[in-house]
Amino acid sequence: DAGVIQSPRHEVTEMGQEVTLRCKPISGHNSLFWYRQTMMRGLELLIYFNNNVPIDDSGMPEDRFSAKMPNASFSTLKIQPSEPRDSAVYFCASSTDSSYGYTFGSGTRLTVV
Amino acid sequence: SQQGEEDPQALSIQEGENATMNCSYKTSINNLQWYRQNSGRGLVHLILIRSNEREKHSGRLRVTLDTSKKSSSLLITASRAADTASYFCATVETGANNLFFGTGTRLTVIP
Numbered sequence: 001d002a003g004v005i006q007s008p009r010h011e012v013t014e015m016g017q018e019v020t021l022r023c024k025p026i027s028g029h030n031s032l033f034w035y036r037q038t039m040m041r042g043l044e045l046l047i048y049f050n051n052n053v054p055i056d057d058s059g060m061p062e063d064r065f066s067a068k069m070p071n072a073s074f075s076t077l078k079i080q081p082s083e084p085r086d087s088a089v090y091f092c093a094s095s096t097d098s099s100y101g102y103t104f105g106s107g108t109r110l111t112v113v
Numbered sequence: 114s115q116q117g118e119e120d121p122q123a124l125s126i127q128e129g130e131n132a133t134m135n136c137s138y139k140t141s142i143n144n145l146q147w148y149r150q151n152s153g154r155g156l157v158h159l160i161l162i163r164s165n166e167r168e169k170h171s172g173r174l175r176v177t178l179d180t181s182k183k184s185s186s187l188l189i190t191a192s193r194a195a196d197t198a199s200y201f202c203a204t205v206e207t208g209a210n211n212l213f214f215g216t217g218t219r220l221t222v223i224p
Contacts (some may be wrong), residue, residue, distance in 0.1 A: 004155075033211065033212065035214075042214060042215075042217065043156075043201065043217075045211055045212070045214075048210070048211050055210070091155060091156070093156075093212075097210065099143075099161075099163075100161065101146055101148075101158030101161050102146075103158065104148075104156040104157070105155055106154065106155045107154075
């Protein structure tokens with residue numbers, strides 16, 4: 001298995017532009033999580049899905065952020081419009097259930113200038 | 114949204130020594146997990162300990178859990194330079210499915 005696949009690995013965009021981050025979870029995993037990591041705030045859970053349904057999006061910073069999971073093998077995190085304070089590394093993770101460890105992707109490093 | 118706090122924030126030891134990292138959390142948990150993150154990379158799951166377990170081993174790793182004190186420790190024995198990384202504890206709250214991370218400990222093992 002190739003693990004959790006995220007794309008792109010790096011993204012540099014100008015303030016105000018739309019940014020879309022992509023994630024392919026491990027086949028058979030029914031939970032998917034989006035995290036954001038910054039030096040100041042550490043690892044923050046943004047949203048998680050179970051069986052493609054959003055369960056908890058309380059960590060989503062504001063309306064500029066949205067996430068979808070149209071099927072079991074694909075999820076997107078969109079920021080529109082992007083702002084410099086959105087600069088961070090965004091991680092996607094998947095798991096079978098909470099009794100097992102999560103598998104993380106390599107992350108997308110987003111820089112908004 | 115972070116649940117855990119780790120101590121120390123940074124730790125520097127000589128190769129061959131043992132490294133101990135501590136984690137405290139706030140609420141009732143289902144399980145507690147430890148992850149490693151190498152610089153610029155994703156997180157790698159190391160070990161999971163359930164709330165009804167007190168100690169668990171995996172290779173050179175030893176994890177303890179004290180639910181009465183809401184704390185856990187990770188011991189890495191006979192450390193190697195390759196163990197240099199950040200280590201995070203993370204908890205799954207009782208009745209939940211999401212994972213909340215601590216602040217992490219930056220471990221440096223000097224060859």
